Amino acid sequence: MKTDQKKLRKLGRQRCTACRKIKPLGKFYKNSSNLGGRQTECIFCARQRRLARRKQHRIYCRAWEKRNRDRRNRARRLWRRKYAREVNALRRAYRAAKAQETH
Numbered sequence: 878m879k880t881d882q883k884k885l886r887k888l889g890r891q892r893c894t895a896c897r898k899i900k901p902l903g904k905f906y907k908n909s910s911n912l913g914g915r916q917t918e919c920i921f922c923a924r925q926r927r928l929a930r931r932k933q934h935r936i937y938c939r940a941w942e943k944r945n946r947d948r949r950n951r952a953r954r955l956w957r958r959k960y961a962r963e964v965n966a967l968r969r970a971y972r973a974a975k976a977q978e979t980h
């Protein structure tokens with residue numbers, strides 16, 4: 878196993894720990910804290926995992942917001958109150974720019 882890895886490394890290749898495919902080093906993200914200086918899973922697998930994780934997280938967040946509706950609404954109200962001035966300034970600027978566009 879170890880020698881296999883070394884041989885692959887000499888050829889500028891590495892085996893992905895997720896899909897088990899042997900791919901060129903360019904298909905792995907750099908990671909200087911890893912022994913080989915590369916991520917152990919290929920870019921494709923890393924992306925898949927990231928997308929799956931994001932999807933899971935979105936589902937989790939929706940559920941959390943449903944469970945904590947009052948808390949979320951309170952937080953939103955506070956935020957709006959805190960940044961009302963900034964938001965209004967941005968809106969004014971946006972409207973002014975829009976108005977100029979049409980003239």
Ligand SMILES: [Zn+2]
Binds near residue numbers: 893895898920922923
């Ligand atoms: Zn892979």
